[in-house]
Amino acid sequence: MIILRQHIFSNKEDKLKGGAAGLGSIAVLSQIKPGRLTGKVVRYHNTEEKNVENILNEGIKSKYSKDPNNLTNQRLTDINPKEKEGLVYTSKSKRMADRIGKNRGGSNKTLKLEFDYDEIKSQEKIKNPELRGAKNWKEYLEIRSKKHPEFKDLPKSKIKKAFKALDEETHIFKGDIDSSHIVGGKGYKKRTIKQVGKYIKNNPTRFGKEAAKIGVGASLGAYSIKKLKEK
Numbered sequence: 001m002i003i004l005r006q007h008i009f010s011n012k013e014d015k016l017k018g019g020a021a022g023l024g025s026i027a028v029l030s031q032i033k034p035g036r037l038t039g040k041v042v043r044y045h046n047t048e049e050k051n052v053e054n055i056l057n058e059g060i061k062s063k064y065s066k067d068p069n070n071l072t073n074q075r076l077t078d079i080n081p082k083e084k085e086g087l088v089y090t091s092k093s094k095r096m097a098d099r100i101g102k103n104r105g106g107s108n109k110t111l112k113l114e115f116d117y118d119e120i121k122s123q124e125k126i127k128n129p130e131l132r133g134a135k136n137w138k139e140y141l142e143i144r145s146k147k148h149p150e151f152k153d154l155p156k157s158k159i160k161k162a163f164k165a166l167d168e169e170t171h172i173f174k175g176d177i178d179s180s181h182i183v184g185g186k187g188y189k190k191r192t193i194k195q196v197g198k199y200i201k202n203n204p205t206r207f208g209k210e211a212a213k214i215g216v217g218a219s220l221g222a223y224s225i226k227k228l229k230e231k
Contacts, residue, residue, distance in 0.1 A: 059179040130164050
């Protein structure tokens with residue numbers, strides 16, 4: 001741990017030792033994305049409570065995308081089922097995943113998923129079928145308004161927020177997600193420093209850009225190390 005800390009952060013800390021403090025430090029901390037330092041990618045998936053035990057043991061199965069009773073198929077009847085087949089929806093924020101469960105109703109649970117950046121960086125980026133081909137919020141509004149004219153009366157801010165949630169804040173996987181990626185699932189293991197080191201070696205630019213935000217004081221150096229030690 002000490003070796004890793006010295007190797008990664010010593011130069012930054014030497015150059016900027018005694019730098020910004022107080023509100024300045026807080027501002028920088030708020031901009032730091034821990035996953036870009038450690039290579040851990042976190043996603044969230046909401047499901048009914050009755051499914052949790054099975055998912056923790058067997059993972060998230062994409063075959064259920066064809067289930068006519070799931071929330072997506074019940075609500076999105078205007079989308080070709082083939083476009084949704086084999087997909088697993090995850091959210092980049094727990095708040096949004098919780099909201100999906102609230103919309104579903106009943107007893108739900110949001111599961112935390114963890115991936116290594118190197119595992120998913122080359123995966124095909126799947127466009128959310130719920131966008132119905134829209135490339136921006138204006139196109140989304142136009143498309144939805146054809147079937148639901150009341151959409152035109154909604155504030156633009158709400159339309160923009162909805163588009164962002166379906167586009168930027170949603171991560172769709174093609175195929176099953178193994179239980180080892182689910183916190184508490186079968187085969188799950190906490191992230192190791194060795195994995196972090198491998199990530200840094202494979203992605204020096206991505207790591208470097210985030211690490212550049214670190215070093216404006218000893219407190220930020222300690223913050224970065226704390227994140228490296230997290231699961």
